[in-house]
Amino acid sequence: MPEDLDGAVAGIIAGDRRALAEAITLVESTLPEHQEQCAKLLTALPVQEHIGTRIGVTGAPGVGKSTLIEAMGMHMVRDGRRVAVLAIDPSSELHGGSILGDKTRMTDLARHPDAFVRSSPSSGTLGGLARRTREAIKLCEAAGYSDIIIETVGVGQSETAVAGVSDVFLLLVSPGGGDELQGIKRGIMELADIVIVTKSDGDLALRATQSVGEYRSALSFLIPRYSGMPSQVVPVSAHSGDGVDVLIGIVRDRWARLHSSGLLTQVRATQLVDEMWVAVQDGLIEAARATDALSLDVLTHDVARGTTSPHAAAAMIIQAVKRNTSSA
C-alpha cells in the first residue's frame, strides 16, 4: 500500500489494477494500522453516482461455479460492462492464498482487460467477512467495475455474508440428487433469488429438466427474499453457453426492478444497518467468549449437566462483559 493516500485514490479511480489489488489487501488485513489506513482510503473515495450490480454466487464444490462465472463474465464484458469477481475462498486460509488458482480457473476472464479476478480468505466472524466483502465491493465500484460477482463455496457462514451484500443471489445446483447429497446447508435455498441447474447438457439434459421442475416445486414452498419477486429456476450449460444469456437477462431484469422501484436503495440501507447489528452481536459475543472473570468451560459443563440454569449462567457472562473484565 502506498503511503500516499491521494495517489492510491487516484490510482483506483483511474482503474489501475495494482492500486485496486493493494487496497483490497488493506481491507483484508487485521493489523490496526492497515485498518486505519483503510478507513481513511474508503472515506477519501468519491461517492459513487453509479452503483454496480452486486451478484452473489454460491454452490457446493464441483458444481461448476468458476465455469459459470467465466461464461457470465465473458458475456458481460462483450456487452461492454466491466466485471470484477471477488471469490471468498475458505481454502486460501489453508494454502496461503489461491489467487493463482482462480486465475487458472477463469483463464479468459482473468486475462481480459475489462475484468478483475481476486480471491480473499473467508476467515473471521460473519460480521468481519461482511465488512471486508462490502469494502472490497466499494473499491471495485470506485474503480469503475459495473458488475461485481461475489463467489463463495459456502462453508461456514460465508453464504450468509455474501447474500447480505448481494442485490441478486444465485445458488448453483447439479442436475439430479437431493440437495442433502449436494451438501447444501439449511436456509441457503431460502436466500436464493435464482436457482441455477448447471451442466444442463448432453447426458444430463433430461435429468436437468426434471431437476428444474423439482426445484420450482420446492421453491414454491418458500417465501421469496423480495416480496413480489418470486425466486426463479434456470437451467444453464456453461460449457455450451446455453442459458447464460437467459440467466443474465433475468439478473438484469430483477436488478432493474429493484432499482426503479426504489427497493434497491432501501435494501442497501437495511443491509448497512443489519451489518451494524451483526457486528455488534459478533463483538459482544466475542467479548463474552473472551471473558476471564469466570471459567466458561466449567460454566458450560454445569449448564450441559443441568446443575446450573442456562439463564443464571448467561446473567453471569453478561455481567462479566459489562464490567469490561474481558481480555478481548
Added chain:
Amino acid sequence: MPEDLDGAVAGIIAGDRRALAEAITLVESTLPEHQEQCAKLLTALPVQEHIGTRIGVTGAPGVGKSTLIEAMGMHMVRDGRRVAVLAIDPSSELHGGSILGDKTRMTDLARHPDAFVRSSPSSGTLGGLARRTREAIKLCEAAGYSDIIIETVGVGQSETAVAGVSDVFLLLVSPGGGDELQGIKRGIMELADIVIVTKSDGDLALRATQSVGEYRSALSFLIPRYSGMPSQVVPVSAHSGDGVDVLIGIVRDRWARLHSSGLLTQVRATQLVDEMWVAVQDGLIEAARATDALSLDVLTHDVARGTTSPHAAAAMIIQAVKRNTSSA
C-alpha cells in the same frame, strides 16, 4: 403461589393441578421476587428419573392445531399416558390470557383427569421465551406428565424457541396451496421433523394426497435436523381420527431412537448450552439497544445513509456496553 416452598414442591409432585398452575404463573412472571422464588422452586424439585416426550407443534392460524392436539392427547391418555399441553399464545398478551379460550378449544382433553392444558403469553425475547417454556416443561415433568405438547401459532420467534426445547417438532399445513399462501415463515420447514397435512378427509382427500407428495419432494431438498433421521410427511384427519395413530407411532418411534442412541441426552445438553448463548446474546443486544452513551437513532440514520461505516458504529455501541453505561 404459596409462601411455603416445601408445600409447593409436594403439591406439584403429588400431581396437584393448582400447585402446578401456580408454579407456571411464577415462571411467567417478570417480577424479580417471583423469579427468585421460581429459581428456588426449580432447584428444590427432585431430579427426574424419567424424562418426558417433548413434542413441539406449530402451524398457521386455522390449520387445525387445537383439533389435532385434542385428538393426539385423547389418544395418548387412552394409552395410559399423562399429557400436558403448553400453548404459547401471542393473543394472550393482547387479551389478558386465553386460558378459557384453550379450555374451550380442547374441551375433552382439558376436562380429562390425566391431562393439563395451559396457555402462556409469548412476550419477551427469544431467550426469555425459551427459558419460560423449558421451566414450564420441567414443572410438568415433575408433576408426572409423560407427554408434553408445546403448541405455538408461530408469530415472531416463538417457533424457534419451541423447536429448541422440543425432542420432536411437528409442522401442520393445510392441503393445497403453496406455503407462501399459508404464511409459513422462512426456515420453519427446516426445523420440522414431521410435516402433517391436516384435514385429509372428505372433499380435500385428493388434494391432501397431492400435498403429501409435494411436501415429500420439497423436504428431500432440506437437511434433516437429526442426521440419519429424515423428515417425514403424514396425512391426518383430526376429525375422523384417521392417521392420528400413525402419527403417534412415528413420534414414539423417533423418540425411542433418539433415546436409545444416546442422542436425546446429547441433544438436551446442547439445547441447554444453546439456550445459554441465546440468553447471553439477547441480554447483550438488549444492553446495546438500551445504551444511553450515544444516540442510536442518529447512529442508525448515519449508517443507513452511508456516512458512518457499520463497523465504526458497532465499535461505538460495543464500547458503550462494555463501559456499562447502558440504562438496562
